[in-house]
Structures are given as C-alpha cells and as structure tokens.
Amino acid sequence: MANSPTGDSATDRLVRILDTFTPTRTVQTATEIGRRSGLPSSTAHRIVTELVEAGLLERDEDRRVRIGMRLWELATRSSHALRLRQAAMPFMERVQSRVREHTQLAILEQDEALFLERLSSPDSGANITRVAGRLPLHASSSGLVLLAFGDVDLQERVLSSPLAPLTRATLSDPAAVRRKLAEVRAIGHAIAPGYIEEVSTGIAVPVRDETSRVVAALSVVLPRDAETDFAVVELHRAAQDIARSLGFRH
Amino acid sequence: MANSPTGDSATDRLVRILDTFTPTRTVQTATEIGRRSGLPSSTAHRIVTELVEAGLLERDEDRRVRIGMRLWELATRSSHALRLRQAAMPFMERVQSRVREHTQLAILEQDEALFLERLSSPDSGANITRVAGRLPLHASSSGLVLLAFGDVDLQERVLSSPLAPLTRATLSDPAAVRRKLAEVRAIGHAIAPGYIEEVSTGIAVPVRDETSRVVAALSVVLPRDAETDFAVVELHRAAQDIARSLGFRH
DNA sequence: GAGAAGATTCCCGTTCATCGGGAACCTCGG
DNA sequence: CCGAGGTTCCCGATGAACGGGAATCTTCTC
Incomplete structure (x- = not known):
C-alpha cells in the first residue's frame, strides 16, 4: 500500500533523504528521516547506514544523524x-x-x-x-x-x-x-x-x-x-x- | 566482466561518481566520469542524467557536467x-x-x-x-x-x-x-x-x-x-x- | 523504577528495477 | 569528408534492493 506516487530511482530516494534536512532541522534520527521522506523505517535505516559509511552523512554519539562534512568538501568542487x-x-x-x-x-x-x-x-x-x-x-x-x-x-x-x-x-x-x-x-x-x-x-x-x-x-x-x-x-x-x-x- | 573489485551499492557508485570531481577537475564529460569511476559508459550516462535531474550535478551548455549548486546548499545544512x-x-x-x-x-x-x-x-x-x-x-x-x-x-x-x-x-x-x-x-x-x-x-x-x-x-x-x-x-x-x-x- | 513510546537491528522471500553490451547517431576538429 | 569520441536508445537476464515483521535496545515520563 503505502503510496509512492512518483516513480523512485535510487537517486530520487537519495535526494528525498537529503532534503529532509533543512536549515533549521540539521540533526534527526534515522526513523524521522524515514517518516519525512516517506520511506519505510527499515529501508531508511539501511540507506542512512550506507550514506554514513560513504561519509555523506555522519552519526552523532547519540546515534542521531547529520549532514557530513564530506558534502561540504564536494560542494567546494x-x-x-x-x-x-x-x-x-x-x-x-x-x-x-x-x-x-x-x-x-x-x-x-x-x-x-x-x-x-x-x-x-x-x-x-x-x-x-x-x-x-x-x-x-x-x-x-x-x-x-x-x-x-x-x-x-x-x-x-x-x-x-x-x-x-x-x-x-x-x-x-x-x-x-x-x-x-x-x-x-x-x-x-x-x-x-x-x-x-x-x-x-x-x-x-x-x-x-x-x-x-x-x-x-x-x-x-x-x-x-x-x-x-x-x-x-x-x-x-x-x-x-x-x-x-x-x-x-x- | 569488467571488474568491480569492491562490492558496490547504489550509494557506493554515487560516491565514486562524485569523487571523480577534484579541486582542479571541476568539469568533465559523462564518459570521462564513467572511465574515472570504473563504470561502463552507458551506466555512467544514465546515472549522471538522474543526478542532473535531481540537481546534484549540472550540465553546461556544451553537455559537460559539473557539481550542482544544490550540493552547496545541502552542505550548508x-x-x-x-x-x-x-x-x-x-x-x-x-x-x-x-x-x-x-x-x-x-x-x-x-x-x-x-x-x-x-x-x-x-x-x-x-x-x-x-x-x-x-x-x-x-x-x-x-x-x-x-x-x-x-x-x-x-x-x-x-x-x-x-x-x-x-x-x-x-x-x-x-x-x-x-x-x-x-x-x-x-x-x-x-x-x-x-x-x-x-x-x-x-x-x-x-x-x-x-x-x-x-x-x-x-x-x-x-x-x-x-x-x-x-x-x-x-x-x-x-x-x-x-x-x-x-x-x-x- | 516500572512502563510506554520510539528507535534500531536483524531476517528473509519476492520482485522488479538496475545493469551493461551493443549499435546507431550526433558532433566536432582536422 | 572522414574519424574519434561522446551520447542516446534498446532490451533481456540477473541479482540486489525492498520492506513487512519481530526482537532488542534506548530514551522519556510519571
């Protein structure tokens, strides 16, 4: 059921996840990200973990997630x-x-x-x-x-x-x-x-x-x-x- | 065939692509990206197109690709x-x-x-x-x-x-x-x-x-x-x- | 400190989107 | 006019991603 009205590619989903971060909302839990991006919790967790490994996101000590410095570096290019x-x-x-x-x-x-x-x-x-x-x-x-x-x-x-x-x-x-x-x-x-x-x-x-x-x-x-x-x-x-x-x- | 020595997830590939951009090499063709990231040309083209649609990359008038301003914005978060x-x-x-x-x-x-x-x-x-x-x-x-x-x-x-x-x-x-x-x-x-x-x-x-x-x-x-x-x-x-x-x- | 609400991790069978070889096409520059 | 390199399109096979669910861990709340 869920919904997924728009077709989603791997890239789409990635962007949806990144877009859950706003200037005011800079740290959130993986589950929150899932909710906000319309992704099932387990999926959100998996992808977030991948992104963290890739350095695009970072985890705080308390498991919460924020945008990684790597992204800053890339933007620099x-x-x-x-x-x-x-x-x-x-x-x-x-x-x-x-x-x-x-x-x-x-x-x-x-x-x-x-x-x-x-x-x-x-x-x-x-x-x-x-x-x-x-x-x-x-x-x-x-x-x-x-x-x-x-x-x-x-x-x-x-x-x-x-x-x-x-x-x-x-x-x-x-x-x-x-x-x-x-x-x-x-x-x-x-x-x-x-x-x-x-x-x-x-x-x-x-x-x-x-x-x-x-x-x-x-x-x-x-x-x-x-x-x-x-x-x-x-x-x-x-x-x-x-x-x-x-x-x-x- | 090719190789893929490291296991690649969708995220991995994405990062590999982004990493082909360096401080000095800020614009390149999709094919170049493919070469540098070890991806088949057709695959590289497909993903680059997706990334451009998502705004993470941008195309110059002459088809060449550079990092999108969107990334800068995300980094800002x-x-x-x-x-x-x-x-x-x-x-x-x-x-x-x-x-x-x-x-x-x-x-x-x-x-x-x-x-x-x-x-x-x-x-x-x-x-x-x-x-x-x-x-x-x-x-x-x-x-x-x-x-x-x-x-x-x-x-x-x-x-x-x-x-x-x-x-x-x-x-x-x-x-x-x-x-x-x-x-x-x-x-x-x-x-x-x-x-x-x-x-x-x-x-x-x-x-x-x-x-x-x-x-x-x-x-x-x-x-x-x-x-x-x-x-x-x-x-x-x-x-x-x-x-x-x-x-x-x- | 007990209980609840929420977050996270693990598992696994299904499916469907991704992959990439190949060929045609376009666009330069010489 | 030719050739090299870049780009687009096509399509069938494959296996990686998906997400429901349950168990576990953490964080509040009272």
Missing part, C-alpha cells in the same frame, strides 16, 4: 559558486565593514534566490538560524535584481505562479512586480522595504561577470527607516570590483 | 561546520587584515586536515587552485595542532602509517613527529617552516569550543623568513574570541 564566492568575499567584507547589518551574495537557482554567503556583525548572532538559505524571487531585493536582469522566460514563469506575500508590504500582484522590475532596470538596483520582514529593508545590486552578464546579486539588509543612498553606492562599487576581479581569472 | 565557520569568520577577517597572506580554518576529517575556509589577499589570486582542500596531519601546521590535541588512537593510527614528505623539510619520521607534537602541546601552537612548500611557513593554534575541547585549528601562512611572534599572538587572540563566540549559541 562546484566551480561556479566557488569562483564567484572567492572573488566576491574581499569586497563583501568591505561593504560589511562600512554598512554593517548583513551583507549577502545570491545567485539564481531553480527559480529562487540562493544565498551563497552571508556576513553578519558578530553581535547580531541571534538571527543566524532565522535567515533561510533561499528566498523567493519576487519578495527579496536580491531576487528582484536577479529577476529583473534574468531572461523573459524566467519572468513569465515566476509572474504566472502564485506570489506568496511574506509580510503586508511584499508585492504579491504580478502587475506590481512587473512595475518594480522596470524600476529596478531603470535605476540599476532594488530596494525592498519590509518585503521580507516588516522591520528591515533589503537593498540589492546586480553583479556582472567578465562578459557583463548578470550572474549574482549583492545585497545588504538595513533597518527599515535607515538611509539607503550610502549603501547603494557601496554596493555598486563592490559589484564593479567583483566584476573586475572575475575578469582576472582564466 | 551541515550544522557543525557551518556553526564553527560562522563563528570564526569575523575573527578570521581580523587576523587576515593584520597578518596578511592566507588565513585558514581547518577541522579533523577522516584522519586529515580539512580546510573549511581560507581567506586570501585579493592580489594573491594566482594560487587559489593550487591550495588543496585537504592536507595530511603530519605535514601542515593545522594538522599538527589537530593531531597534538587529538586523541591517542588517532595519533597512533597516523604515526604508524607512511608519513609522506611534501618537501625536504617535512617531518617524515614518526619519532620526529612525536617530538614535534610534544612541543606543540607545550608551547600551545605549531610552526611548520617549509613543510608544505619550501618558501612558506605555516603557523597554527587550536580553537576550542565552549567545553574547551579542541575542535579546529586556525592558521596563517607567511613567507618562510617572516617574523612569527606577531602572528602567534593574533591567532591566539582570535581563537579565544571564537571560543567565546561559540559559547553564545544555544
């Missing part, structure tokens, strides 16, 4: 992300040291904004977990930049799907988003006051590679009522420096 | 590494801004030193690729620290296996390494002049968590003839700040 991150880091630090709050680097991934790096002031340690690794394109300043400079197919796809609002301020009407995108293209950056959380404003600029294609968005988060001009200038400067730095490699 | 890295980053930046060259954070992983983060001056972009993600414990300053403060089993295991020298200066005699470890424990840091490359010296200190167990090594790389005292002081200060910062969480 991902040329694109790594190269971009490496190039951006020094300049992100400069932004962070001048603007404070959070500085973030995001790329387009599966129709969402995926954050590769996020610098925070040491004092604001509280909300590290709260901030997710992904945000919808229409709601975050980074997402709006990626969307505005992305191709038309992407825009249609995103605008024709439900635009869930995260706060009262989030743009959830396709027409409104369309206007916003035009504005972003016109002024060259996106300002998202209160879209993600009421109390803060996101500011993002496009980052271009050596061929001047937009490959990422660089953003900062400020208190809702803060002055934004200085941040915009700093972000643009950093984005240009990153582009120049990318030009050097290869 | 790895609580330990992430937490440590997040806590360490601000202080690593401080070290980097004062000492220059490279600043690195390494942990113990499968009897080797695995580098989680590595800050470099923007100008020294050349050698990013050259620096591997892992180094042997007996040869790197970070490794010596991790080994010196690691448990006895680990030390025996490492010292009884062949100690490959990377340069003429690398300690490759078990007795010499043992003496060095005693020294590290005595003075509280490791200095490795020319062990990795003739021209540079690594300096590492232990990083402790809130329970004061050694969980990582923080290190810098300096020119071989540089003065080390200042770096040692800065490193110790950063390590303490990191420990304090780790104490805040949870």
Whole structure:
C-alpha cells in the first residue's frame, strides 16, 4: 500500500533523504528521516547506514544523524559558486565593514534566490538560524535584481505562479512586480522595504561577470527607516570590483 | 566482466561518481566520469542524467557536467561546520587584515586536515587552485595542532602509517613527529617552516569550543623568513574570541 | 523504577528495477 | 569528408534492493 506516487530511482530516494534536512532541522534520527521522506523505517535505516559509511552523512554519539562534512568538501568542487564566492568575499567584507547589518551574495537557482554567503556583525548572532538559505524571487531585493536582469522566460514563469506575500508590504500582484522590475532596470538596483520582514529593508545590486552578464546579486539588509543612498553606492562599487576581479581569472 | 573489485551499492557508485570531481577537475564529460569511476559508459550516462535531474550535478551548455549548486546548499545544512565557520569568520577577517597572506580554518576529517575556509589577499589570486582542500596531519601546521590535541588512537593510527614528505623539510619520521607534537602541546601552537612548500611557513593554534575541547585549528601562512611572534599572538587572540563566540549559541 | 513510546537491528522471500553490451547517431576538429 | 569520441536508445537476464515483521535496545515520563 503505502503510496509512492512518483516513480523512485535510487537517486530520487537519495535526494528525498537529503532534503529532509533543512536549515533549521540539521540533526534527526534515522526513523524521522524515514517518516519525512516517506520511506519505510527499515529501508531508511539501511540507506542512512550506507550514506554514513560513504561519509555523506555522519552519526552523532547519540546515534542521531547529520549532514557530513564530506558534502561540504564536494560542494567546494562546484566551480561556479566557488569562483564567484572567492572573488566576491574581499569586497563583501568591505561593504560589511562600512554598512554593517548583513551583507549577502545570491545567485539564481531553480527559480529562487540562493544565498551563497552571508556576513553578519558578530553581535547580531541571534538571527543566524532565522535567515533561510533561499528566498523567493519576487519578495527579496536580491531576487528582484536577479529577476529583473534574468531572461523573459524566467519572468513569465515566476509572474504566472502564485506570489506568496511574506509580510503586508511584499508585492504579491504580478502587475506590481512587473512595475518594480522596470524600476529596478531603470535605476540599476532594488530596494525592498519590509518585503521580507516588516522591520528591515533589503537593498540589492546586480553583479556582472567578465562578459557583463548578470550572474549574482549583492545585497545588504538595513533597518527599515535607515538611509539607503550610502549603501547603494557601496554596493555598486563592490559589484564593479567583483566584476573586475572575475575578469582576472582564466 | 569488467571488474568491480569492491562490492558496490547504489550509494557506493554515487560516491565514486562524485569523487571523480577534484579541486582542479571541476568539469568533465559523462564518459570521462564513467572511465574515472570504473563504470561502463552507458551506466555512467544514465546515472549522471538522474543526478542532473535531481540537481546534484549540472550540465553546461556544451553537455559537460559539473557539481550542482544544490550540493552547496545541502552542505550548508551541515550544522557543525557551518556553526564553527560562522563563528570564526569575523575573527578570521581580523587576523587576515593584520597578518596578511592566507588565513585558514581547518577541522579533523577522516584522519586529515580539512580546510573549511581560507581567506586570501585579493592580489594573491594566482594560487587559489593550487591550495588543496585537504592536507595530511603530519605535514601542515593545522594538522599538527589537530593531531597534538587529538586523541591517542588517532595519533597512533597516523604515526604508524607512511608519513609522506611534501618537501625536504617535512617531518617524515614518526619519532620526529612525536617530538614535534610534544612541543606543540607545550608551547600551545605549531610552526611548520617549509613543510608544505619550501618558501612558506605555516603557523597554527587550536580553537576550542565552549567545553574547551579542541575542535579546529586556525592558521596563517607567511613567507618562510617572516617574523612569527606577531602572528602567534593574533591567532591566539582570535581563537579565544571564537571560543567565546561559540559559547553564545544555544 | 516500572512502563510506554520510539528507535534500531536483524531476517528473509519476492520482485522488479538496475545493469551493461551493443549499435546507431550526433558532433566536432582536422 | 572522414574519424574519434561522446551520447542516446534498446532490451533481456540477473541479482540486489525492498520492506513487512519481530526482537532488542534506548530514551522519556510519571
């Protein structure tokens, strides 16, 4: 009985298992993994054991399971992300040291904004977990930049799907988003006051590679009522420096 | 026929495939992957396709394959590494801004030193690729620290296996390494002049968590003839700040 | 400390997805 | 225009994965 509506290959199942880990849920028991991934307990246990042997997962002393460091290492082989991150880091630090709050680097991934790096002031340690690794394109300043400079197919796809609002301020009407995108293209950056959380404003600029294609968005988060001009200038400067730095490699 | 000397489960094969990617070899054709992983071409193609659909791998426009950003994201769920890295980053930046060259954070992983983060001056972009993600414990300053403060089993295991020298200066005699470890424990840091490359010296200190167990090594790389005292002081200060910062969480 | 709820391990017969040889096809570069 | 290497498609045999179930161990709860 069970269900298995979607056909599952070995790879599918693996991904289902890995996907039971979320930014907040980083350790769980093998049985939990089974439940969450829709796998019978015995099967889940077997596969988890294999994955642990392979190093993709790790077991705590108390038998609970978490994602293995091996995966981190493998991710490191991902040329694109790594190269971009490496190039951006020094300049992100400069932004962070001048603007404070959070500085973030995001790329387009599966129709969402995926954050590769996020610098925070040491004092604001509280909300590290709260901030997710992904945000919808229409709601975050980074997402709006990626969307505005992305191709038309992407825009249609995103605008024709439900635009869930995260706060009262989030743009959830396709027409409104369309206007916003035009504005972003016109002024060259996106300002998202209160879209993600009421109390803060996101500011993002496009980052271009050596061929001047937009490959990422660089953003900062400020208190809702803060002055934004200085941040915009700093972000643009950093984005240009990153582009120049990318030009050097290869 | 073929061979399959080691028994292979679905997971094994997956890992074999992922392992064909190295820090230098980040893109390859499906057939190449098959060759390197010892899998028949048709099989390799099938699995690679599945992995691409799952997002663990990605295809370039020209059909070639690289590691997918999805993996990066999953790695991000790895609580330990992430937490440590997040806590360490601000202080690593401080070290980097004062000492220059490279600043690195390494942990113990499968009897080797695995580098989680590595800050470099923007100008020294050349050698990013050259620096591997892992180094042997007996040869790197970070490794010596991790080994010196690691448990006895680990030390025996490492010292009884062949100690490959990377340069003429690398300690490759078990007795010499043992003496060095005693020294590290005595003075509280490791200095490795020319062990990795003739021209540079690594300096590492232990990083402790809130329970004061050694969980990582923080290190810098300096020119071989540089003065080390200042770096040692800065490193110790950063390590303490990191420990304090780790104490805040949870 | 007793009892319950949950997690883990082991066993085993069935089945069905995986495997991989082979051949045709595509795509370069020379 | 040719050839080498990469990719896709096909298909029958095989054996490895599957998962129900029960016994055991661990962790809470009261």
